Amino acid sequence: MADAVGSADSRWWxxxxxxxxxxxxxADSDGNGVGDIAGITTRLPQLAALGIDAVWxxxxxxxxxxxxxxxxxxxxxxxxxxxxxADFDALLASAHKLGVRVIVxxxxxxxxxxxxxxxAAVAAGRGSAERARYIxxxxxxxxxxxxxxxxxxxxxxxxxxxxxxxxxxxxxxDGQWYLHMFAPEQPDLDWSxxxxxxxxxxxxxxxxDRGVDxxxxxxxxxxxxNLTEPLxxxxxxxxxxxxxxxxxxxxxxxxxxxHDIFRGWRKVxxxxxxxxxAVAEAWVMPGRRARYVRPDELHQAFNFDFLQAPWDAEAMxxxxxxxLGEATSVGASPTWVLSNHDVIRHPSRYALAPQTDTVSxxxxxxxxxxxxxxxxxxxxRAAALLMLALPGSAYLYQGEELGLAEVADIEPRYLQxxxxxxxxxxxxxxxxCRVPLPWESEGPSLGFGPSTAWIPQPAEWAAIxxxxxxxxxxxxxxxxxxxxRRRRELKGDASLTWLHRSTGHFAFSRSSGLVCVVNxxxxxxxxxxxxxxxTSGELTESGDLPPDTAAWLLTK
Ligand code: TEU
Numbered sequence: 001m002a003d004a005v006g007s008a009d010s011r012w013w014x015x016x017x018x019x020x021x022x023x024x025x026x027a028d029s030d031g032n033g034v035g036d037i038a039g040i041t042t043r044l045p046q047l048a049a050l051g052i053d054a055v056w057x058x059x060x061x062x063x064x065x066x067x068x069x070x071x072x073x074x075x076x077x078x079x080x081x082x083x084x085x086a087d088f089d090a091l092l093a094s095a096h097k098l099g100v101r102v103i104v105x106x107x108x109x110x111x112x113x114x115x116x117x118x119x120a121a122v123a124a125g126r127g128s129a130e131r132a133r134y135i136x137x138x139x140x141x142x143x144x145x146x147x148x149x150x151x152x153x154x155x156x157x158x159x160x161x162x163x164x165x166x167x168x169x170x171x172x173x174d175g176q177w178y179l180h181m182f183a184p185e186q187p188d189l190d191w192s193x194x195x196x197x198x199x200x201x202x203x204x205x206x207x208x209d210r211g212v213d214x215x216x217x218x219x220x221x222x223x224x225x226n227l228t229e230p231l232x233x234x235x236x237x238x239x240x241x242x243x244x245x246x247x248x249x250x251x252x253x254x255x256x257x258x259h260d261i262f263r264g265w266r267k268v269x270x271x272x273x274x275x276x277x278a279v280a281e282a283w284v285m286p287g288r289r290a291r292y293v294r295p296d297e298l299h300q301a302f303n304f305d306f307l308q309a310p311w312d313a314e315a316m317x318x319x320x321x322x323x324l325g326e327a328t329s330v331g332a333s334p335t336w337v338l339s340n341h342d343v344i345r346h347p348s349r350y351a352l353a354p355q356t357d358t359v360s361x362x363x364x365x366x367x368x369x370x371x372x373x374x375x376x377x378x379x380x381r382a383a384a385l386l387m388l389a390l391p392g393s394a395y396l397y398q399g400e401e402l403g404l405a406e407v408a409d410i411e412p413r414y415l416q417x418x419x420x421x422x423x424x425x426x427x428x429x430x431x432x433c434r435v436p437l438p439w440e441s442e443g444p445s446l447g448f449g450p451s452t453a454w455i456p457q458p459a460e461w462a463a464i465x466x467x468x469x470x471x472x473x474x475x476x477x478x479x480x481x482x483x484x485r486r487r488r489e490l491k492g493d494a495s496l497t498w499l500h501r502s503t504g505h506f507a508f509s510r511s512s513g514l515v516c517v518v519n520x521x522x523x524x525x526x527x528x529x530x531x532x533x534x535t536s537g538e539l540t541e542s543g544d545l546p547p548d549t550a551a552w553l554l555t556k
Contacts, residue, residue: 327392
């Protein structure tokens with residue numbers, strides 16, 4: 001059978017539904033409790049039937065797993081616990097036969113401390129070419145320092161704080177410090193060193209030559225840094241990804257020089273036929289995202305404004321407008337995302353008051369405050385119809401098609417997110433959205449694999465497993481399947497026209513004939529006299545749209 005993905009639709013990513021597979025938690029083929037490449041291949045036909053266009057695979061490279069694989073020890077291989085390159089090639093071939101494209105996760109801001117480069121840097125010592133690939137500095141020489149090489153600079157070079165807590169500097173045996181904006185096992189690369197750029201061009205080509213359709217670029221907004229001495233004190237601002245350098249001349253985030261890197265990558269992506277795509281993970285200030293998707297840079301950037309929006313008609317409508325405006329200002333396509341492997345799953349976010357401190361909510365095992373789960377799921381289903389009705393690409397996170405909520409009561413002994421240890425047990429971190437998927441209602445890990453999973457699944461997931469929802473037309477899985485099927489008819493249509501906007505609800509139409517109405521308010525609202533084709537919940541007896549519900553209607 002020929003590949004179902006051909007060159008015909010070379011700009012497929014402009015209005016795709018892209019499904020994030022968190023590899024460790026998707027499907028375990030060999031029974032070691034961790035999801036793997038072969039497991040994904042087995043489940044691909046189900047994803048294809050769901051109606052997605054592409055999968056994004058989180059990192060599967062050899063890794064000590066200090067940060068779930070975002071600590072890469074070798075960029076051109078597969079971690080043995082997850083499979084082999086042959087397994088990867090088989091996955092890619094199956095996906096392409098099914099018409100599903102494959103995007104892989106590239107982690108260019110930092111390597112693992114077990115990467116050959118970092119081991120060589122530690123061994124080679126001060127001032128070496130090996131250290132110059134990373135960011136090694138001496139601490140300031142203080143009055144109490146004895147002056148010998150090991151004694152100099154007992155304090156880190158700056159007060160910078162890492163994303164997972166603690167100092168962003170770790171000391172090596174000879175007394176020098178290296179920078180890591182994430183865990184100590186994730187030393188940051190120095191992107192001003194041309195050797196780093198050359199290496200990543202080769203890594204891009206390695207995966208492109210294997211046939212991947214694109215890349216998700218991790219921490220795209222952090223790769224270029226201003227390391228001019230003296231390095232400034234930043235306090236807690238070092239982790240604040242929302243502060244752009246124009247506000248604070250921030251040395252770490254969203255600097256202009258990063259765009260030169262992406263211009264170079266774009267040339268590599270364009271060497272292939274059809275040209276391949278890349279999507280940036282860039283947590284930047286509103287208005288700054290478009291810079292990453294200019295015509296000679298990357299193709300898309302995740303819309304975290306949409307993900308962070310409260311459940312509120314005016315706020316959502318405003319973000320939709322600015323997102324559309326921003327993308328079109330540079331000729332890019334907009335993107336939408338509600339959840340990913342770093343954030344509280346949206347059925348839980350929408351079940352909590354907007355100002356809830358989710359770190360303490362997780363610490364209370366989800367008991368304080370108690371989330372209104374039925375409300376959260378209702379809103380999540382409405383949000384899905386909203387997202388899938390918008391022009392551009394929708395990035396789905398595994399499990400949202402099942403309506404999975406955050407697992408807030410994971411026992412601490414199972415937690416693996418480095419945030420838990422680095423915060424000295426003050427922040428449970430992100431494992432609550434990474435619990436392995438329930439595929440079946442029975443079995444030691446609900447069909448995830450033949451043994452128990454690396455985090456046990458809540459018992460109540462048996463009732464909402466994939467197999468339990470598959471034949472139920474009122475299930476969340478069926479809602480996603482129906483919406484994704486109808487969404488295909490919107491391909492190529494970049495239009496959006498507001499029909500109505502008020503404090504409680506809004507409606508918009510697409511020129512291909514779809515009308516989407518979303519009710520965020522407390523009262524049911526009347527629907528226009530059009531054919532209703534899909535709703536996220538039951539209409540009232542009089543045919544009105546209840547609170548926290550969305551409907552799709554057809555004008556033609
Ligand atoms: O996340 C980048 C990032 O900025 C994170 O700090 C994110 O904002 C945070 O997790 C939200 O709670 C990427 C990956 O998506 C994440 O899983 C990795 O841990 C991180 O990079 C380091 O590679």
